[in-house]
Amino acid sequence: MTPYQLKQFKSKIQILDAGCHIWTGSVDTHGYGSFYTGDAPRPTIKVHRWWYEYTHNVQLPPWSAVHHYCGNRICVNADHLYIHKNRVIRPSSYINKQKGPRPHMWKQGPNPIHKEMNMSFLRMRAQCKFRKEPFHLTFQDYLEIWGDSWSQRGRTEGSLNMTRKDPMGEWTRDNSVLVLRKKNLEPWRSKARMATVRKRQMEKDKLNTNGSGG
């Protein structure tokens, strides 16, 4: 939230004698105040929740629910807000609604590189399964094999690819290595070249046959 937005935010709070600080801005379908900031991952914030975090200078985990002592949903008086220890938002109710990153759900931790590597690992495992190649690598193996070279992966000739030492063998920790893509592609390229040559020869033969026949 920008300083300007914070000023706007504060200007929408009306302090009543009864003790409640009333939110006079927009209200969501559940009766709680909402405020548009445009910030990712949640452009619209819940006012009481945000104000609790702001005034207590904390970052609440997504499953912590902010409640009102006063029961007034549009109240943002920090003294009226609390987190009920025994009542949190049930996982099923926030998992399905939450947008944006969910680090507590990531299988390989919140490290964005590991997340990317995990996606890549899962894709590779699926491709190997599709090609019916026995796959025994774990994500830990995958991490170890890539080591510090993850940034050098890619599709250009000078970049690294993971392959099997023995192409007929299984995908195991010992049989998997990183090679330059150029080297990895060579057998395929020669195969492809052979196929093209053969195809052209066949077309030529066909033409000749047709020519002599007609």
Ligand SMILES: [Zn+2]
């Ligand atoms: Zn209140």
